[in-house]
Amino acid sequence: MRGSACRVSSCRASNATRGAHRASTPTGGRPPVPRRAPPVQRARNRPGFGAFQHASLRHSDATLGHHPEPPMLTASQLKGLRALVIDDIREMRSMLRDTLAEAQIKDIVLAPDARTAVESIRSAPFNLILSDYDLGPGTDGQQLLEYLRQERLLPPGGLFFIISADSTIDRVASAAEMLPDGYLVKPVATEQLLNRIEEALARHVELRPMYAAVHAARFDEGLAQCERFLKAGPRFRVELLRHMSMCQVALGRWDDALLTYRAALKVRSSMTWASIGIARCCLAMGDIDAARQRLTTILKDRPYHAGAYDLLIELLERTGDVEGALKVATRAAEHIPSSVRSRRQAEIAYLADDFEIADTALTKVVRQTANAITRDSRNSALLAQVSLARGDPKRAMQLIAKEASERPGDARTQALAAAIDVQAWTALRRHDEAADAAKRLERAFGVEAEPRTRLLIAKAAFTAGMTAQGMKVLDEAVKAAEGISTAENASTRALAAKVLADAGMTEQATGVVADRSEEAAKEAEAAVRKLRAGAFDEAVEMVNLALPKAPEHTGVLTAAVEIYLMTMRLKGVRPDLLAQVQAALTRLRVRGTADPDRLKRMNAYLQKLEAGVSEPVAEMPDVAS
Template sequence: MQQNSHLSVLVIDPNPGMRGSIQNMLGQAGISKVEYAVNAGTAVKQLMRRSYDIILCEYDLGGSAEGQDGQQLLEDLRHHRLIGLLTIFIMLTSEAVYSKVLGAAELQPTDYILKPFTVDTLVQRVNRALERRAAFLPTFQLIGQGNLREAIRSCVKAEAAHPRFATDFARLRAEMHVNLKEYAEAEKVYRAIFDTRPLGWAHLGLARTMFSLGRIDEARASLEELIKANPQLMGAYDLLARCHEAQGAPAKAKEVLEQAVAISPHVVRRLRKLGEVALDAGDAGIAEKSFKQVVGKARYSEFRTPEDHVNLVRALAKKGDSEQATNVLRDLERAFRGNPALDVCKAYANALMHEAAGNGIAAASDLKVAAHGVRAATGLSANLKMSLSRSCLAQKLDGEASDVMMAVLNDVNSEVSTEQAMDVFAKAGRNDLARAIGEQLDTQAQILLGVADEKRNMGDMRGAVQTLLEALHMAPQSMKVTLAVAGGILRQMNELGWEHPMGELCHAQLEKIREQAPDHPRLQPLLNEYNATRRKYGIAS
C-alpha cells in the first residue's frame, strides 16, 4: 500500500468514533496524511487554505440544528470551485431517504458508499477513483492551464488508450466544446454518443446544444421526451424550465421546477430558481415556500446571501403578509450584521413592503437609499441590481434606475449583456432611457480605449488588456473595440508569453470580425499576427 502514502485525505464527520474508524481503515490502505472537519463550516475553511486528494464526507453532518448536510456542502464546494477536477469526493451515508441520496448523486460526487462498510469496500472504491483520476490526469492538467483545445486533443487520444473510460472522455470533450461556445461541434460529439448508446446525459447534452444554438422548440420537445424516459435526470427539468422562460412562459417554467423539486427537494439553487420563477409567474405562495426553504437550508452556509431574505420579503409582501415580512426583515438585520450588502438589501426590502402597502412616497425614499448604496456595496448579484432597477422604474426614479443598471454593466463579472439590460427599459416602455444608457456606454468604452493606450505606452501590457476587456463588456458590438481587444491581446502575448485563455479570447474576437466585417482591412493582418504568435510559441494548430 506504499503507493498511497503520498495521498492527503480530509474526513468530514461529526462523530469522533466514525472519524477514528475511518482513520484506521485509511491506515490499513497505507494512507496516513489525514485531517478532519466536524462540520461543513470548518470543512470550507480548511478547503480555502489547501486542497486534498480525497474528501470523505458524511451525508448527515448533524442536521439543520447544527449546519449543512453533506449534499448542501458539496453544492457549495462545486459552485464556488473549492474542489477541482482532481479532487476525489466520496459521500458516506446511511441515509435511507431516496430523495436525499438522489440529490447527492445529482451533484456528481466521485462515488458514494452506504454505511456500514468494510475496509475492503473503502479501499476498493478509493483505488477505483484513483485509477480513473490517473487516466484523466493529463487532460485535467491541460484544462487547469486553460488550454482547452489541447485538452480536447488529449481526450481524443485517451479514448483510444483507455477504452474503459472512452465514453467519459467523449463527454468531457463535448463539455469543453460547449465552454468554447462551439455548440455545433459539441452537438456532433453528443449525437455520436447517443446514436451508439442512448444515455440520458448525452440526450441532455444534445438538448443543451440545441438551446444554445437558438433551437428552443427543438430543445423543448427533446427534453419533454427525455423526462418521460428518464424522470430522475434532474438537469433536464432545469433546462426545460429555461426553455419556457426563453419563450416567455414563466408559469410553465414554474410547473417544471415544481416537478423537479418534488423529486429532489434539497438542491438550494433549484429552490432559489423556483422562487424567482414563481415571482415572475405571479405565484407568491410557491415563491414564499421556496425562499423559506432556501433561507433555512442556506443559514449555515459560508456563502449565504442576504438576497434570499429580500426575495422572501418580496413574496410575503405580494401576499400582503406584512407581519411575516417584518419578521424576515428583522432576521435579515440580525443574521447579516456587518455584511457589506446589508444596507442595500435592508433598504430594498423596506421599499418592497412600503410598495405593497400602497405607500409610494416611503417606497421611493427607500429605493433611493438602496440605489445610492449599490456602488459602494460588494457581493450584490446582478439579478438583485436589475430587480432594483425595475422597481426604480416603476416608481419613476429614472436617474436611480439608470445608475443601478450602469453599475451592472460596469461590472465585467456580471455576465449580463447590454441587450439584456436594455430589455429591462424596453419592457418598461422607456426606450429613451435605453438609448441614453447605450450612448453612455459607448462614451465610456471610447474613454477606456484611451486609458488602455496610456497603460500600454507606460509598459503595463496586462493592465492595458484588462482595460480593453472592460471596454468590450460595455460595447460588445463596437468593431473599434473588438479590433483593439484582438490587437492588445496579441501585443501582450508577443511580449509576455502565450496564455491559452487569452489566445482563445483573441480567436473569438477574430471570428467575430470575420463574421461581421469579412473585408475589414485589419482582419488579415491580425490573423497573420495571430498565426505567427502561435508558431512563435510552438502552439499546436
C-alpha cells in the same frame, strides 16, 4: 423541421448497465455503528433507482462492462494522498480513518461538522474527501459540496464521496444534484470503499492535465488534452468525451459538441448526459421543438434527472412560457427535494406572479439553510420581495433587517437591505424613511453583485423615482448574465422584464425578454422578403446583421445560404460570399438539422456556381416555403 438529427429518441438504461452498478455486500470486518437515522429504506424496485444506487455519479468506463479495470495505484501514490473524513459521529470518523490507513494513506484529517471541514480545506487542499450526508444540525454533506464548488475550494482532480445510511431515491437524486464522485450506502465494506476510491483516483491521476485545464476554464487546452488522450487509446473514453463536450459547449462549438454527444451515445445509448447535450445543441441551433421533445422523453424515463429539468426550464423561459417553466420547476422540487430546487421554483413562481408558491418555497429554503454554510442573504431578500408583492411590507423589512444585522460588513447584503427598505417605506407612505433608504440605495449602485441582485436594486431605483440609474443597473445586469451562461441569461432576462413591467415600462420589458436567436430569425425572414423583391444587396446586408446574433441557428444559416446563392447567381460570384456558403453548408451537413431535400438542392446550386455554370438549378427552394 424534417430530417432533424436532433430528434433521435432517448433510450432507456438496460438491465445490464444497471447491473454494472450493483451494490457490493459487506464482507466482514467491524460491525456497523448504530445511527440515529431510521432503518435504511430499500428502493431497488422504484423507477430510475438503478441508475443511482451505489454508483459513481460521474461516468467512467468501469460502467461499460467491456473495458478492463484501471490498474491499481502504487503504494507510494496512495501514501502521498491527503484525506479528509467528515462525520458527526466519532466512531464513524475513526472507522473510516482506519479503513484509509489500511490503504497506506497516512495524512488523514477528521472533522465533526461542515464548518470545521471548510476551515481545514482552506488551510490546505485535500485529494480525497469522505463526507457523511447527515452531519447533525446545520450543513449536510450535499450543501457542503455545493459550497466547495461555489467557492472553488476543490482542487483539480480532488474527489468527494458522500456516504449515507439512506438509499431512497429522493436522497440519492438530491445528492446527485452536485455531482459527487460517488454515493455509498452504509454499511460500507472496506473492500468496496477502497475499490471505489482507487478506481476514481487512478482516473484522476492519469487525466490530471485535462482536469487542470478544464478546472481553470482553459477550454482550448482542455479540448486538446481530451483529443490527445483519446488518440492514445480507449481508456476512460466516456469521461474524456464528457469533458470534450463541456469544452466544445463552452467555446460555442455546437457542431463539434453534437458529434461528440453522438459518439458517446454510440458507446452506450443510455448515457443521459449525452442525450441532454444533444437537446442543448438543438436549443442553441434554434430547433426548439426537437429540444423540448428530447427533454420530455428523458424526464419520462428518468424523473429524477436535475440537468434535464434545468434545460427544459431554460427552454421555456427563453420562449416566454413562464407558466410552463413553473410547472416543470415544481415537478423538479417534488422529485429532488433540495434547497437548490426549491429556490429555482420560487424564482419562477415570482416571475409568474404566483406569490403563494414563491413564499412557501423560499420559506423552506431559508429554514433549511439557516445554520448552513450555504446560507445566502439573497434567499431572504427574495422572500422579502415576495412579501412586498403580497402586501406585507413590515414582514419584508423584518426579514431583510435580520440578514443586515447579522452581516454588517457584507456590501451585497446591505445593498439588498436598502432596496427592500425603499420599497417597504414607500408602500407604507413613510416618505422621510423612504428618502433615507434611497440615499443608502444610491451608494449600492456601485456594489459588485451577481445579475439578479442587481435587478432587485434596479427595481428599488424605479420605486424611488431614479429611473435613469435603475435602467443603467438593469442594463448592466442583463449584459453581465450574457457572459455567464445561457441559463443565467434566460432567467435574468425574464426577471428584468418583470422588473420593467412592474414599473410600467411595458415596451422596454418586451425588448429585454426577446430571445436574440428568435430576433435573428425574424430578421432573416425579412431579408428573404427583400430578396424576393429584387433588393439583393439589401438582403445580403440584412442577413449579415442577423447571422452574428444567432450563428448556430439552423433557420438563419439556411436563409443566409440561399440569399448568398441567389445573389451570386444573378450578380456574379463573390469570393467572400462563396466562402461563407461553403462553411455554412458544411456545418448544416455535419449537424444534420436542416431539411435534407433543401440541403441537397443548395449543394447542387453551389456546385453549379463553383463550376461556372450560369443557368439556374431547377426547383431552388424558397426560404419561406
